Amino acid sequence: CPSPQAIVWDEYLTGPFGLIAQYSLLKEHEVEKMFTLKPGRLPQADVKNIIFFVRPKLELMDIITDNVLREDRGRSPQRDFHILFVPRRSLLCEQWLKEQGVLGSFIHREQYSLDLIPFDGDLLSMESDGAFKECYLESDQTSLYHAAKGLMTLQALYGTIPQIFGKGDCARHVANMMIRMKREFPGSQNSIFPVFDTLLLLDRNVDLLTPLATQLTYEGLIDEIYGIQNTYVKLPPEKFAPKKQGEGGKDLPTEPKKLQLNSAEELYAEIRDKNFNAVGSVLSKKAKIISAAFEERHHAKTVGEIKQFVSQLPHMQAARSSLANHTSIAELIKDITTSEDFFDNLTVEQEFMSGIDTDKVNNYIEDCIAQKHPLIKILRLVCLQSVCNSGLKQKVLDHYKREILQTYGYEHVLTLNNLEKAGLLKPQASSRNNYPTIRKTLRLWMDDVNEQNPNDISYVYSGYAPLSVRLAQLLARPGWRSIEEVLKMLPGPHFEERQQLPTGLQKKRQHGENRVTLVFFLGGVTYAEIAALRFLSQMEDGGTEYVIATTKLINGTSWIKSLMEKLEPAPF
């Protein structure tokens, strides 16, 4: 539009958009103002056009309706409204707007297909909050449709992926849709040399266990404790002392400290995927190196030497401030991981995962309920126990349910039902517990885990090797044929599809050249799983490198939360 404009943002979108566009860029395109979407009258702004950037959600449509209806008709010049749906234009929403009588107020209604957002050099996410819930509770496969579309886009850019493997119902659906889309656009055969050799589609419900366990990598723990949102984390400010001298007298900051976390930061790239127990020694080593580097200034005698030193200064300073930040974060985390409760919780998790006492009521869980620990923590543990026992004995399940309802309120019966529907919490169907077989065959529990200098992916959970990543690992070598039996025990079909490439594009692999596999987690992936895949990428004789895509970055807490029934806030 030629004239100045204002954007009204659905707040949820600002995070992902912040990753791909900068304000300066928007400004070049005459975006004068930006507001967050909220009910009431729109703020004053001397612009001709108002553009709503929103997800297609009905509750947001209500807010927009309110905004539009309150717009002062008499004002001049009149402002024009436009609406941009992300990622899809929704007929349902438009219908809704029509019923409210405001649809006509919008001059343009368009969509902006933001399917896969790059989060890091090897990580893409759709940031679709409800994907798991929609797929497994509501049987709404829209997010799978977007996933398939995203994959088609990716193939248009990086070449057709010759091999597709998958496990799970949703994986099957996505593969079907991709094949169908390809058939419907025969012209889509592109002439790009394929970057990816293999696509692996994995359903989250094939591995319900992994997200429930507490992640023990550095990044995983930051996420577990503080929650990483669109690569940003907000931390309590106390440990981040004022930056400069002379500000020492100032009061401690009260605003949370906000940091961006990605591999652009060298130190973070090095430690993010390590087991937290291995982080301290790296930090102390780095401190010594940097400290020595700064010391060198005393030895710089000649102008040349001084010049050399000065030229390194910016880098050294960046490294120093990065080190300071991560030392503070590590301290914050250490306070938590050394607490008694963290230890007890972890002990119980590890007992369940290694198959100890999964068939009876657990004392620690009971104690936590009695002390009214957060409900989500309880649910994580109970679900973990259920998954590790292929379902709980009816008596045990009933006991937990009763305790939870009596302590946290009967209305949570709805949440418990959701968890049952998703398969996270269930009565044992037969007397047979498959988990021990799965655990042994896939070597999910490793007793001799090396946290400092790992030789197996199980380091990310200090003993437990994430099932999902094990499947990826075994697919690369020796192949899934070796684990047919176990694959049959896990839910959903497993399959292989091939996409023909024109002869000219077929890869002739150089000796020692790695294969590249794109692993797509349908329903969410945790940072610990990402760490495990990166670990496999780095293995010297691994032979496979991984790029990761997902519908959403999750941890046990955010995941369980997405399955909980939205309850009215407590009356006070």
Next chain:
Amino acid sequence: MSRARADEEEYWHSSKFRAFTFDDEDDELSQLKETKRTVNSLRGIDDDDDDDDDLERVSWSGEPVGSISWSIKETASSSTSSVEGRDSSLQKGSSSYAAFPKQVSSYSLSSLFKGRNKLPSFQSLSDALSDTGVKNYAPELRRPKAEYKDYSSDWSPKDTVRRMQRGKVCSLERFRSLQDKLVLLDEAVAGHDGNVITAVLIFLKRTLRREILFRELEVRQVALCHLIHFLKETDEQKLLLDLLRFLDRSEEVALSQYREHLNIQDVEKRKEFLKACIGLPFSAEDTSHIQDHYTLLERQIIIEASDRHLEKAGQSEIFQRYPRKASILNMPLVTTLFYSCFYHYTEAEGTFSSPTNLKKTFKIPDKQYVLTALAARAKLRAWDDVDALFTTKNWLGYTKKKAPIGFHRVVEILQRNSAPVQVLQEYVRLVEDVETRLNLATKYKCHDVVIETYRDLKDRIQLTAYKCKVERGSAEEEKINSILNNT
């Protein structure tokens, strides 16, 4: 920060693999502290870090869009490459990704993105902003011929669905016969796009008789799920329940109806609603929970009315000393029990608000009851009540201390409520496991218990060592001395 990028890469590259070969085995915490000290000591030298650059802040008229402006500022100031790239961002879309990290994995998307002319998301964002009239922002694959035709009213069901998937408006009205409508629905389902499926369902819902719609959906599970989801979203409770009933999904009907109570603010109405829910076809297990939910709210209403009155009248001592912080309405059962143990502990079992009555009505397990009562009485520092809670008399009249939760838990709870040592040690003494007992006694300075335990263990060394933990010239010291002398 990125000025020395090249150097930086080399520098870090060389040190990259050392990460796996550390030798320090020191205690982690002290290591962290030391690291921090080292880092802090370096602070004096630099004076950059000034992130405030000239980038203009967005003026929000009081309502800042936090994250995007913030991230804009951050990325802009930390990466020159992206700033430079801005001007040419349209022809060289990958520039924005140059700001994207160098990878842990040697494979990185940033390298993948390089050299591509058309970076879809970037391109389209700028398009979207420069010209909202541009029809298609999405990175579309090549479109079929049909797409270029002008508006036509003669789309096949398949084309209609495909158009809708592209976000184009289509009139569905021309699908008149049931046959046509169902073909349309099946096409939509085959496309897996929930948006389109829902749109078609809305159309069918409007134009088909209910029985026919239900009947046809029964054999189309995917579409059925979407309709159920849609009805839930839009709160069309009545139609939803009809549908679920038609499908014989009685439990879902029950839960779905029960969910409604959350929208009822008025407690009396909510209570009546819950009462009506009891008869619904829940699973046996859930039925008893719903029944309890109703009974609990009924109780709470009675208790609330009477207590509010008591509190206002100012006659009751307990309410004056400990004014209620909130109403008890809609609180969970255990919270209610705590409340009743706090304010109504001594009441006879006959009253609705007495703890024993609650315990009986809701079949609260002993363990749960004792824990809650203990916490409540300890909070009031009513140590006699605490004592009575664990005292049982056998038929000969001997008293005995018993706890269904283990005395170490009792000690913890008492300690949290800052019980005096005299009270505490009485329960520490009852902890059966010797090691736990010693630990607790030492932790909470119950000297007598420690001393007696060592005496019983005949552990002279520990006992002697413990002497330095008690005060000089105190009764405890004397006690230790006398034990040491007597053996």
